[in-house]
Amino acid sequence: MSDTTSASGGFLERQFRLKENGTDVRTEFIAGATTFLTMVYIVFVNPQILGKAGMDPGAVFVATCVAAAVSTLVMAFYANYPIALAPGMGLNAFFAFTVVLGYKYTWQQALAAVFCSGVLFFLISIFRLREYVINSIPKNLKLAISAGVGLFLLIIALEEAKIVVAHPATLVTLGDLKQWPAILCLLGFVLIVALNYRKIVGGTVIGILAVAVIGIPLGLAQYGGIVAAPPSLAPTLLKLDFSRLFEQTFIIVVFSFLLVDIFDNAGTLIGVSHRAGLLDKDGNLPRMRQALLADSFAAMFGSLIGTSTTTSYIESAAGVSAGGRTGLTAAFVAMFFLLALFFSPLAGMVPAYATAAALLYVACVMAQGLAEIQWDDLTEYAPAVVTAVTMPLTYSIATGIGLGFITYVLCKVIAGKFAEAKPAVVVLAILFGIKFAITG
Numbered sequence: 001m002s003d004t005t006s007a008s009g010g011f012l013e014r015q016f017r018l019k020e021n022g023t024d025v026r027t028e029f030i031a032g033a034t035t036f037l038t039m040v041y042i043v044f045v046n047p048q049i050l051g052k053a054g055m056d057p058g059a060v061f062v063a064t065c066v067a068a069a070v071s072t073l074v075m076a077f078y079a080n081y082p083i084a085l086a087p088g089m090g091l092n093a094f095f096a097f098t099v100v101l102g103y104k105y106t107w108q109q110a111l112a113a114v115f116c117s118g119v120l121f122f123l124i125s126i127f128r129l130r131e132y133v134i135n136s137i138p139k140n141l142k143l144a145i146s147a148g149v150g151l152f153l154l155i156i157a158l159e160e161a162k163i164v165v166a167h168p169a170t171l172v173t174l175g176d177l178k179q180w181p182a183i184l185c186l187l188g189f190v191l192i193v194a195l196n197y198r199k200i201v202g203g204t205v206i207g208i209l210a211v212a213v214i215g216i217p218l219g220l221a222q223y224g225g226i227v228a229a230p231p232s233l234a235p236t237l238l239k240l241d242f243s244r245l246f247e248q249t250f251i252i253v254v255f256s257f258l259l260v261d262i263f264d265n266a267g268t269l270i271g272v273s274h275r276a277g278l279l280d281k282d283g284n285l286p287r288m289r290q291a292l293l294a295d296s297f298a299a300m301f302g303s304l305i306g307t308s309t310t311t312s313y314i315e316s317a318a319g320v321s322a323g324g325r326t327g328l329t330a331a332f333v334a335m336f337f338l339l340a341l342f343f344s345p346l347a348g349m350v351p352a353y354a355t356a357a358a359l360l361y362v363a364c365v366m367a368q369g370l371a372e373i374q375w376d377d378l379t380e381y382a383p384a385v386v387t388a389v390t391m392p393l394t395y396s397i398a399t400g401i402g403l404g405f406i407t408y409v410l411c412k413v414i415a416g417k418f419a420e421a422k423p424a425v426v427v428l429a430i431l432f433g434i435k436f437a438i439t440g
Contacts, residue, residue: 012328015077015080015327016028016080016326016327016328017080017326018326018328022325023323023324023325027323027324027325028323028325028326028329028332030322031082031319031322031323031325031329031332032319032329032330032331032332032333032336033201033336034318034319034321034322034324035082035084035313035315035318035319035322035324035333036084036332036333036336036337037201037202037205037318038201038202038203038204038315039084039313039315039316040202040205040336040337040340041205041208041355041358042064042068042086042089043061043064043065043340043343043347044205044208044347044350044354044355044358045089045092045355045358045359046061046064046087046092046307047060047061047064047348048350048352048355049092049093049096050096050107052096052097052100052101053095053096053099053100053101053107054100054106054107055235055236055306056231056235057348058231058344059231059233059234059236060236060306061231061347062230062231062232062233062341062344063233063302063305063306063307064086064087064307065337065338065340065341066233066305066338066341067085067086067087067298067301067302067305067310068084068085068086068087068310068333068334068337069334069337069338070334071085071294071297071302071310072084072085072331072333072334073330073334074294074297074298075291075294075295075298075312075327075330076327076329076330076331076334077327077331078290078293079287079291079293079294079327080287080290080326080327081269081272081287081291081326081327081330082272082319082320082324082326082328082329083272083291083312083313083316083330084315084316084319084330084333084334085294085298085310085311085312085313086310086311086313086337087302087307087310088260088261088308088309088310088311088313089153089366090149090150090153091257091260091308091311092307092308093152093153093156093397094149094152094256094257094260094308095110095114095308095309096308097152097156097395097396098253098256098395098396098397098398098399099113099253102396103249103253105244105253108239108240109241109244109250110253110308111236111239111303112240112241112244112303113250113253113254113257114257114302114303114308114309115240115299115304116245116250116254117254117255117261117299117309118297118298118299118300118302118303118309119296120254121258121261121262121292121295121299122297122300125293125295126293136422136424137259137422137424137425138380138408138420138425139374140373140374140380140381140383140384141383141384141387141404141405141408143369143370143372143373143384144369144370144373144383144385144388144404145259145260145387145388145400145401146366147366147367147368147370147388148388148389148390148391148392148397148400148401148404149260149391150362150363150364150365150366150369151363151367151388151389151391151392152363152392152395152397152400153360153362153366154359154360154363154392155392155395157356157357157359157360157363158356160185160352160355160356160359161175161181161182161185161186161357162176162181162182163175163177163182163185180215180218180220181351181352181353184211184214184220184353185211185353185354185357185360186357187211187214187357188207188210188354188356188357188358189357189360189361191206191207191211191357192204192206192207192208192357192361193364196361201318207357207358207361208350208354208355208358209350209354211353211354211357212349212350212351215351215354220351220353221349221350221354224345224348224349225345225346226343226345226346227345228342228344228345229342230341230344231344233305233306235306236305236306236307237305238304238305239306248435249435251431252398252435253398256398256401257299257309259401260397261295265292265312268311268312268313268314268316269291269292272312272317272320277325291312295311295312298310298312299311319333378411379408379412379415379420382411383404383405383408383411384404386400386403386404386407387400387401387404388400390404401432402432402435402436403432405425405429405432406429406432406433406436408421408425408429409421409425409429
């Protein structure tokens with residue numbers, strides 16, 4: 001037994017360099033459990049959102065768990081970072097509400113767009129174009145895109161819980177706050193916020209499950225057990241449809257998936273690595289290329305099995321705060337996601353108002369980007385505001401991004417500051433302008 005344990009310890013040490021990073025197996029396990037509990041809400045939320053696109057919720061549940069587990073293992077063993085991956089919030093909303101419901105794509109065609117965005121991410125990571133792309137986009141637009149996605153999630157959540165409803169004169173108005181879905185959504189939201197403020201591990205999933213359980217005696221949720229064999233993945237496995245590959249809207253969709261994934265990924269890698277003390281003396285991230293390739297693989301793999309873009313999760317910072325320093329933390333997260341496959345009845349029990357509470361919380365976290373916008377230059381913050389606000393109001397992340405680029409370039413040109421608009425931004429603005437002129 002001791003020889004086996006020693007061999008196992010030796011493998012882990014060689015693979016993850018635990019001593020070099022000042023950690024051990026026990027610490028990495030606790031860190032992995034911490035990260036998992038902060039992000040496991042995605043296995044409840046993702047099937048709900050992609051279900052709106054007509055996808056089979058059970059298959060999406062399995063795809064979510066498998067995509068998270070496999071992609072996180074690649075990050076663990078290839079890049080050796082304590083960073084977990086799963087289908088991204090915001091990206092799943094863009095998939096369902098903009099691409100499928102807005103552009104009238106089938107979900108199979110939307111999966112093809114996700115796959116293509118992953119291929120492009122892979123190529124720009126291989127050929128080192130990523131730095132040029134990211135550096136070309138103004139910082140304020142990057143911040144606005146993140147905040148705008150958050151605001152988009154906000155309006156989806158409020159609509160799901162019937163807190164905000166349609167109105168013929170004012171477009172939207174307050175719903176009936178005396179109805180239980182609205183009440184329980186708001187209760188879940190404040191519970192999630194309070195638990196996360198108090199740094200309670202798994203605060204988000206605790207809030208989701210708490211209000212879901214309250215809904216059972218009210219007839220709002222149906223208890224169907226806790227543990228069962230995983231549902232079939234067949235309804236979504238390898239269902240990609242490339243029939244719209246050469247359409248202009250397909251290019252816009254792919255670009256939008258790519259842009260949001262690049263910025264989310266860059267922010268997560270730098271933020272988590274900084275907190276873990278993994279940046280070098282120049283502030284750069286060692287093995288950046290491996291981490292980027294792991295993320296691009298995640299997008300491609302997730303689309304093949306049936307989920308929207310899989311990407312790095314900022315919740316990984318929770319595991320880092322618990323001491324995680326190597327890919328072993330991520331490996332433990334992957335193990336927990338595989339175990340989650342057997343809890344599909346629990347996921348199926350969670351009603352829309354409960355996941356809406358989590359969406360509201362995530363929206364608030366993402367909206368923090370607004371505070372970092374450069375508010376002393378009108379030609380910078382005006383396009384940023386347009387970007388963030390038009391995403392929820394047009395119900396389209398791509399439209400918000402496009403209007404942001406167009407207004408940014410026009411503001412710079414007319415204000416006599418054309419030199420501040422990088423060539424890549426000008427090209428993107430022109431492409432979006434053509435798109436709006438042709439398709440609206």
